Amino acid sequence: MPEANDFWGWIGFILSHYGSSFLRGAGSTMLISLVGTAIGCLIGFIVGIIQTIPVSKNDNMAKRILMPIVKFILSAYVEIFRGTPMMAQAMFIYYGSMLMFKINMSMWFAAFFIVSVNTGAYMAETMRGGIISVDPGQVEGAKAIGMTHFQTMLYVVLPQAIRNIMPQIGNNLIINIKDTSVLNVIGTVELYFTTKTVAGNYYTYFQAFTIAMVIYFIMTFACSRILRVMEKKMDGPESYDLATTDTLAYTSGMADFPHLAKDKEDQS
């Protein structure tokens, strides 16, 4: 065992003995954040889309009565889950479901569920902002060629809204990678939980959490870079090709002009 004040020695010791635990913890953290963010985005998209459905005086009675109720429930969901800490939500949902409904959630299900509904609340507002940010002219353009509200949203507004909120989706993923650490309160074995356990074994908090910090940073940094590449891809190429020839006219490959090649040779 290394000396008490041998920092690098302890780092090496911890890595060699608990390296696989760290990796498993990091894997769990990554899995919970990715799945939670993905499901959360889906929830957020749906909530955000419903909240931006216009209701006018000309709509039928059912829609005019139902929509405000649905919108009220959804905004209550958003406000409650945005306005309370995820750590408290985790306790509330995990123990509440056990006590009130006799549901014994598995560690994984609880983790996915809590991160998803929490992210969903944030993404709902983000999506609403994304939809509002699309130029109203785009909607008018779509309506003017006879698209319905649903088609306008699907083909014109949502693709642009989602592109606009990509940085925010990345933000949420990164926040989730870090914030899954609060799930240790319900016993989810992720990176923070693992680190705490390892550190407690030999009282090497500094060394163990140095390793945890590095791993967290690698994960968040990699995600932010990957998302940046995805954004670039969504934007398409910077330049475009001019279609100067009839693409159907030259299906048998490039035309060959031997006499021109010969002229060139003569000149040189």
Next chain:
Amino acid sequence: MTAEKKDAQEKVIDVIHLSKTFGTNVVLRDINLSVRPGDVTCIIGSSGSGKSTLLRCINLLETPTTGEVLFHGKDITKGHMDAASYRAKVGMVFQSFNLFNNMNVLKNCMIGQMCVMKKTEEEAKKQAMFFLEKVGMAPFINAKPRQLSGGQKQRVAIARALSMNPEVLLFDEPTSALDPQMVGEVLEVMRNLAKEGLTMLVVTHEMAFARDVSSHVVFMADGVIEEEGSPEQIFINPEKERTREFLSRFRKG
């Protein structure tokens, strides 16, 4: 069939006693206007006279406060016809182009045909290419709207509207956001369309275009139709003082 009804069916669009208010602000007052097949109607007048609002009411982008808009004799403001399927037959070209930013030029001209008219991709492409060729934008099919100049965008927007085979095409100040050179290229396209017999209703500040191309000119002021008639009538022998005043600046220039 009564004579009156027959008359109504000949008209593609018939606006009857239409008015529009925004709150207490009266923008349009008792407008009557009809468009027959092959007509090129130009609506002129100073800014704020309600020209664009009238056009937007005709396309139901604004809901008229009172009055009727008949399309082949059917009132479209009373829900006799679904707004989306009506708009598919009445195209609109906007001052700010409103091309779909998330699609390239070709896709812009295909999407409406495919999801509204339910055409196959192949048919839609053929039709789109035909009209892009017509407006001189065929080489740019792979470009995104943000990569085009204003005049190019507007020509694509015209091709997009034409791809839907509209019975009437509404133009809402199509050249107001363009520099003089680009104005020329867009007006050239519109002149050709008029020559081919497309029914057009054009809100414009291009007096030369209104004088030379249109079959009918409407002069609007303060939300009412002040005077209307043939281009000769309006531009050479205007009856009303306000028309003369409005056109005096143009005629001197």
